[in-house]
Amino acid sequence: MKKITINPVTRANSPFVVEVTVDGGKVVEAKCSVQFFRGFELILRGRDPRDASYLTERVCGICSSAHGTAAAFALEDAAGVRPPHNGNILRNLILGADLLQNHIRHFYLLSLPDYVRGPNLPPFVPGYKKDFRLPSRVNEAMLNNYYEALEIARLAHEMVALFGAKAPFPHSILAGGSTVAPAADVVMNFRSKLQKINDFIANRMIPDAHTLAGVYDDYYSIGGRNADMLVFGIFPRDQYDRERYFPFGAVLDGQLYQVDLQAIREDVSHAWYIGGVGQPGGDYGVAGNLYGKGMQNKQALPDREKQGAYTWVKAPRYKGRAVEGGSLARLWVRGDYRHGVSTMDRIMARVLETQKVGQLMEGWLEELRPGEPVYKPFKIPQKATGVGLTGAMRGPLGHWLRIEKGRIAGYQIITPTAWNMSPRDAGGQPGPMEQALLNTPVADENEPIEISRVVRAFDPCSACATHVIAPGKSLREFIIPV
C-alpha cells in the first residue's frame, strides 16, 4: 500500500489536489480536494441583481460566458422578461464561441501534454518521462497543432469579443438580451473566423483525437464508472426557451430520465463548511430543499478547521447519486455518443461536441435578423425569485436568485465541477472523479501519469467549484421535459 499525493494538479483552470492509495499496482482509494475558497454568494448579497451577470462571470476565467448566461436566465425568470429573437441568438453565439475556445484549449493545452512529449523548454520541462507512446513524427505533428490550437482558441475568443465586447468576461450577455447589433460587417467577420475554426476542428482536432484514442486505447477501460449523469440544457432554440439544442436529461444506470430539480441535494459532511441545518453527516440539502423551511436565514459558513473535511467543494447529489456532467453526458442525452464511460470517452465526446457546436453556430448566424432589436429593457422586481439553468463547458450550471427590496437577498450557484469533483457524502459515497480513479493502474508510483490522465479528462475547474450556501428562495416544482 502506498499513498500518492499530487499537490498541486496543474493544467486545470485552478490547481487542485489528488490523493490516492495504491495497492497491488491499482488505486484502491481516492480523494480529490480543492484548496482555495472565495465565497461568491456571500459577496453577491445586497447588490443590484443586474450586476450578477458581470460579477458571477468572475467565478471562472475560462467559462465566464456560461456564468453570465445562467445569471441572465435567473434574472429573466425573476423579472418575467424574455430577450428578443436576436438577443437569444447572439447570446448563444457568444457562449458557443467561448465553448469552442474552452474545448480547444482543454484538448491541446491542458490534456495533450499527458500524451505528447513537449519540446525541451519550460514550461514543458520538467515533466513525467514515461509512457509517451506516439512515434516521433506523429508527436511532432501534434505539437505543431498544439501551437496552432493556441491561435485558434484566441480566434474563438475574438469571436466572443465581436459580439460580447471582450473575453474573458464578455459584457453582452445580459438579462433582456444582448447589445451588439448583427450588422453585416460584424456577422461577416464572425463567420470568417468561425470558418477557420471549424476547418481546424475537422482537419486537425478530430484526426488528432482519433490518433490519440488509437494509440492509448487502454484508456477506454481506465477511468470508468457507472453511467450516472446530469445535464442542464444549453443553447435555447428560441427566445421563449421552450427547447434547447442540447436538451435537459438525467442518466441513471445508462437510462435516460427527465430532470427533477427537487431531487438535488447538497451535502457538506466532508467539506469545510459549518452551519445550515444539521451537523456534519446530516442532510444539508440545497436546491430541492435548501430554501425550504428551516433553511431560511441560515447559511453554511466556511470553516477551514472543521474536522473530517478535506475540500472546499460541497457534494451535490441527484437522487442520492454522484452524477457527472460535461460533454459526454450531453452527447449521451442527445443520443449522439453512447460508446462508454471512461477517460478516452470523455476526451472523444468533448472533441465531437466541439465540432457539433461549431457547426450549429453556422446555422445560428443565418437566423440573425439585422435591424431587429437585440435587447429588451425591463424593470427589476422589488421581490421575486428566479432560476437560471444552463449547460456550462464542464457540465450542469445553476444559479438561484432571490430578490428583496430590489436587491439580491440570496444567491446560490451549483457549478459543474462541484458535481464532478465532489467529495464523499454523509453515506461515504465518493464523488464521480473519485469513483473514476478507483482501479486505475499505476505503473510507477514516482510518475503517476495515469492518475493525471483520468482526472484531467473531466476538465476539472476548482475555480468554479468552491462556494458557500447562502439563504435563498423556496423552489417551485420544476421538471424539465426531455
Add this chain to the structure above:
Amino acid sequence: MMKIKDFIKIIGKSGMDVKKTTNQLVGGLLAGDKKKRPPVLWLGTNTCAGDSISFLNSLDPGYRAMITNLIDFRYNHFVMTAEGDMSTGVLEDTLAKHAGEYLLIVEGTVPTRSGGLYCVVGHRNGKPYTALEAVRELGAAAGHVVAVGTCAAFGGPYAAHPNPSRGKSVQGILDRRVINVPGCPVNPGWIVGTLAHLVWYGEPELDEYNRPTLFYGETIHNLCQRRHYFDSGIFAAQLGEPWCMYKVGCKGPVTFADCPYRQWNGEHVNWPVKANTPCIGCVNPEFPEHTMPFFEHLPDIHLPQITVNADRIGAITGTLAALGIGSHLAVRIKKGRLAKTIKKGLAPPKLGLQVLQTTPAQKLVDGIKFKLKKKN
C-alpha cells in the same frame, strides 16, 4: 541593451523581411541577446485564471514567441507540464539559483484568513504551502514583482465586501514595490507590454498606484470614441444604444486605461463601450466595490451609504477633474457639502435626453449648437 541601430543591422544581415510580424521581429531582437530572457514565475493564488487565459490571447507576440524569445516561462499552473512536487520544485529551484533575477508575477488575491489556508499552492515537509507564504518568500527574492489583474493589484472581486477569505492585494502583504497591472481580466497588451518593458528597458514609469503610465496614464473617458456625445449631452437611455454610455453606468470618466485605443483580444476587435455597454471600471483600485452598481451612473454610486474618507475624496476629486469641472467644486466637497454639489455638478445635462427622445436631425443639431453657445 541593444541599440535600435544594431537591431536594424541585425535585421539587415539576417535578410529578415521587415514586413514580417512583430512576433518575428521580437524574436529577432531577442535572438541576439539570449541572456535577457529572464526566468518568470507566474503564481496563481485565489484566482479564476482569467489573466492567464488573457495572456494566452496575445497575438503579437503569440505564446510560442513569448516562451522561446521573450521570457523563460517556468511556472504557471495553467500551462506547465509538471505537477505536484515536480512543479513546486521549480519554485524552489528558481529561488535558489536565480534570486534577484527572476520576475514574480502574481495572479489573484492572497487570502490571509486561517493563516492563509484559504489558498494552498502546494505542500512542503508534509504541510500545506500557502499562497501567503509563497508570495512572501518568492516576492522577497524576485528581481521585480508584478501583480497581474485587479485581484492581485487591488483585491478585486474576491476581496469585495464581506471579503470572506480576507483576501489582500500583493502589495498588501509585501514590503517592496509591486508593479500593478490591473484589469479584470488584464488586457493581453498590458501584461505582455509590461513584460517587454521590464526585459528590455527595466522598470516602466509608474503612477501613484504603481501602474505603468504607458497603459494607465489617461482616462477611458478622454480617449473614448463617444466623447463627443458626452460633451454634447447625447446619452444612451438603455443598453445596446450607440450613444454615450454615461447614463447607463459608464465609469469611463474615473477609469484610467487605454481600452478605447487598444481594444480587446488578439486583433483588438472591440471594447465595452463599442459593444454598447458601460465601462465598469475593472482596472480601478475600487473595483468592483465602488464601481457597482454597474448600470447606475456615477453620482449615485459615490453618495449613499459610503463614508467619505481621504481616499474617497481623492477619487471623487479625480472624477470632477476628469469631467472637466472646476476645482472650486472639489473644495466644497472637502467642506462636506458633497451630495448636493456632486449632484449638481455631475448630473448629465437634461438636454441630451430630450434630444434623444425626439431625435429629428434638426433638433439634434440645434441642441448641440445651444450647448456649445452656453459653454463659451
